[in-house]
Amino acid sequence: MRITIEPLHIDEHLTTVHAWVTHPRSAYWMMLGCTPEETRAAYDEIAAHPHHDAWLGRVDGEPAFLCETYDPLRSDLAGIAHLPELAPGDLGMHVLVAPPAAEPVPGLTTAAFRAVMRHCFADPAVRRVVVEPDARNLPIRRKNTDAGFVELREVGLGEKTAMLSVCTREAFAASHLRPENLERASRHLVAKAIGEFSHERLLSPARGASATTYSLEGPTSRWTFEARRFALEHWAVQPASITRTVGGAEAPVDAQAFVAEFARDLGIPAQLLPTYLEELAATLASACWKLEHQTLSAADLVAADHQTVEGAMSEGHPAFVANNGRIGFDVEDHARWAPETSNDLRLLWVAVRKDQSHIAVGRGAHEASLYDDELGAETLTRFADVLRSQQLDPADYRYLPVHPWQWRHKLAVTFAPDVARRSLVLVGEGNDAYRPQQSIRTYFNSSRPERHYVKTALSIQNMGFMRGLSPAYMRATPAINDWVADLVEADVELKERGFGVLRELAAAGWTGDVFHTLPEPSAHRKMVAALWRESLVPRLGANEQAATMAALLHRDAAGTSYAAELVRASGLEPRTWVRTYLDAYLRPLVHCLLAYDLVFMPHGENLIMVLRDGAPVRMLMKDIGEEMAVMGTLELPPEVERVRCDVPDDVKALAIHTDVFDGFLRHLGALLDLDGVLPEAAFWAEVRGCIVDHAADHPELAEAVERYDLLRPEFRHSCLNRLQLRNTLQMVDLADQAESLIFAGTLPNPVANPVASPD
Structure with a gap:
């Protein structure tokens, strides 16, 4: 409702x-x-x-x-x-x-x-x-x-x-923390934990008396449940079926108790186990809030605008179990600023000395025009007056947006000496209201939707990372985005598919603090930076809607899936709908890999679906600067060379096998089967057909087709939760992500020859 x-x-x-x-x-x-x-x-x-x-x-x-x-x-x-x-x-x-x-x-x-x-x-x-x-x-x-x-x-x-x-205000902010909400949230999270940890072969449930009954024996508890298994060793565990017994007596289904009991099997270092349990607690708190407050049905979302869909999401990353940590937010912070609350915020702006900072802009952008367009003359005059009132020359400063939480908890404290010496000056609140996105440190301009998204540093711990932004790392971001956008625009296949990128066309950071003088990098170097990304609004046609692709895995409070409602609303046969979606999503990614050795991080939050009559007809990729790579010898401009990475041959194809098949499509295929929309075997047949048809349309890429062999019988099983469980503070080295991967054998490839599900 x-x-x-x-x-x-x-x-x-x-x-x-x-x-x-x-x-x-x-x-x-x-x-x-x-x-x-x-x-x-x-x-x-x-x-x-x-x-x-x-x-x-x-x-x-x-x-x-x-x-x-x-x-x-x-x-x-x-x-x-x-x-x-x-x-x-x-x-x-x-x-x-x-x-x-x-x-x-x-x-x-x-x-x-x-x-x-x-x-x-x-x-x-x-x-x-x-x-x-x-x-x-x-x-x-x-x-x-x-x-x-x-x-x-x-x-x-x-x-x-x-x-x-x-x-x-504080009591209302915490009023979602009620026993009945915790019961539902815990069952959901334990079901996900069993499914994903079993998928990553950390746990091995024993089959019970029936084909869908399983159990896990822990040191102190016995957990029984019902589940269906799908391709890629995907477990769909029924939350309501989970029973926990201790000493023969039934005990509460407790997500933290589950992880604590199996911590040794999960490989969580003892010194980091409390941090992981804290992220689980925060994830449960977020789930309780959603159960208490979110009222829109999946059918409601079919006709909703992008920001309504964005705020209605009930699930974070589909694979990570502790996926809504946000350690650092208190209950009132969550009620004000979490994406699921759909509240607007007004960003604060700080002035930083130009000789201690930098701004990089992409093609067609200029620093002065960026500020004029994003802030307007009246706000810029107000900010300049604040500087002058402190006997400072506005010509010596540039402006950076910061989240209100970041100012109160980090900038005004961690950088207090810099504030005192006027290297960092709070100049006030902007006029525009912004809406937090599912990627929590990115904000949509609610007042002026045609204006850019803004992404800021937000030093909270979430899903294995401190959510900062590196000024040094972002220097090349606009140039990288320009290069990718030019490549995509010039490619006939990608242009025909409507595949595009939302360019990050300006990035700014301040480096005048003492932490930037130290020899070793730290999270303290990632606390004062921002970037601006193109808005999707001007890219939408009159009869088009938008939704983050992660929404396809959303279920409402009644358990109805958004994807199933989209299929119904489209009027298309389910297989036709799936192929339309795959041609918009998978085919461009396959083409970029085969034609250019170019890969993205194409998880649900990094793609915006453009929908027409309920069907995803094209995709817009975002987060280009941080999450793309060139794995071959393609010639690159010097300022873009940072994105080249040396990846072992057997890992290159994982850009599709792991990031797309295992990272997203296994969840969607199982969901559509469970909802009676499309059998899993038919789903994977369409995935195979999409890849085969692309190869047939591009004989010039035959060598790459053979080299990457996306239809091979099996591929290496790269595990995401193992990364977070190993190091809950920093899952991977962003400078060398391939070397950080953890493998658990191989997985049968569901598109080698489409097969029936294991059950």
């Missing part, structure tokens, strides 16, 4: 509101006997009150609930303004969900209530929400306490005895 809240205009909605407030189920609203004229007068009075507002809530566009907000210290409610418990920063709230016309919609009241709470806390000046429900109204009191309210005491308010209750 899609929930929106807007000011109530009683003239437009009098009939509806009157029917709601006079319904017998609305007795506690205390307006049962009101006539339409009296109802209008009551809400006219609220509209005229400077400290009282009425709001209409819609669900999927239809009126569904009513709420009121008011300043309790200036309230006309009998006696409430004089209660000693009230304080500045309090906001009073009432909510009334429309009495159901038929069967009640499960979860509607909770979803509406939490939407109202988010609406209240959207004002940063609000520190607490105050409610005073009738003390007899036990259901709404339970809703209140579930949302983080603390009941203070009963108070007499005119015609009712009320239960005065307050909810702080």
Whole structure:
């Protein structure tokens, strides 16, 4: 369900509101006997009150609930303004969900209530929400306490005895941490852990009495579950089927307990196990938040815009188990800035000395025009005035965007001497609102969608890395992006497929700190940098939508998959839909490998699907500067030479086999089979057909086709979780990623000859 809240205009909605407030189920609203004229007068009075507002809530566009907000210290409610418990920063709230016309919609009241709470806390000046429900109204009191309210005491308010209750911003931010949410989140994460650790051959479940029943024996627990197995040793474990027994008695399904019990088998170093368990806890907390707050169905997302889909994702990386760590964020940080909250933020800007910093721009971009276009003359004047007020010359400085968290937790502390000596100057907040993307340190401009994405350093620990940005490493980023964009634009095959790149066309970094004078690199060198990437919005046609490719693996709260809904919405036969998708995604990647020895990191978050009538018709690649490589002797400009890597021949084809087949397609193929959309064997037949057809269309690449042999019977099994489990702080050496790989034998290639699933 899609929930929106807007000011109530009683003239437009009098009939509806009157029917709601006079319904017998609305007795506690205390307006049962009101006539339409009296109802209008009551809400006219609220509209005229400077400290009282009425709001209409819609669900999927239809009126569904009513709420009121008011300043309790200036309230006309009998006696409430004089209660000693009230304080500045309090906001009073009432909510009334429309009495159901038929069967009640499960979860509607909770979803509406939490939407109202988010609406209240959207004002940063609000520190607490105050409610005073009738003390007899036990259901709404339970809703209140579930949302983080603390009941203070009963108070007499005119015609009712009320239960005065307050909810702080912090309490609401943590209110998703409830037993029922943890139960679901833990089962999901244990199911994923069993599946992915078994896929990587770290665990070996024993088959039970039936073909789909398995068990794992740990030092203290026995875990049993039901699962189906698919190609590439993919395990689809049913979360609801998991049972844990300790000493013959059933015990809670606990994700942290599971990892702690099997830590030796998983190869987690003892000194790093607490860090991994912390990332698991944060991943569970994120999952609990999504279970509590996200209400959109997979069908809703089919018609949604890119940012709505982006904020609705319930899963992080499909292979990594601890994939939403974000160590460094507190509960309020998460509620404000995590992608799944779909909240906008305003970036802070710092001025850095030009002689201690650099900016690199791509073709067609210039430093001055970049700032003019992204900030505008008024904001630039405001920033310059801040510098002048400190007797600093704006001509000596350039500007960098920083995340508010990064300023408070890192820049103002770690670089305090530099702030004091005015090498680093906070000049203020930008005017534009930005929306965090699934790649959490990248932001979409919500105010001006045609403006660039911004990516900043964000020094939180997430999925095996500190999420910094290296000023030195990014110097070549615009040049690399220009070179890749030119190559893609000039290639007939890629152009026909509509394959494109979103260029990172400017990168800036500050290096004036003491950490850049030390001989050894560190995370401290990656804390003050930013880049600008082209917006996808100008690249979309009138009848096109966009969604991050990771969305294809999304399931809503009811378990329905976004991919299945797209197939249904397209009207295409499932095999045709899959081939359309593969021709947009897989075929360009195969072509880049065979024609240029050029590889990307094509996981779900790095590709934007362009959809037309529910079908992915073309792809836009991003994160080019950090995640692409040339593995051959292709001539490169000097400024791009950094991307060349020396990779063993048996590893080169893994750019398709591991990164595409194992990294994404095994998940999608299993999902479509489980949902009854397309049998797995038919899915992999289409993958094979896509590769074979490309080879037939390009006889000039026959030597490369033979050399890479993408249809070989098996390929090396490169394992992602093993990397994170080995070193939870830095999975790989970014300067030599191939040498960091960990292998676990080989995997049968599902496109060598399409085969039935193992079960």
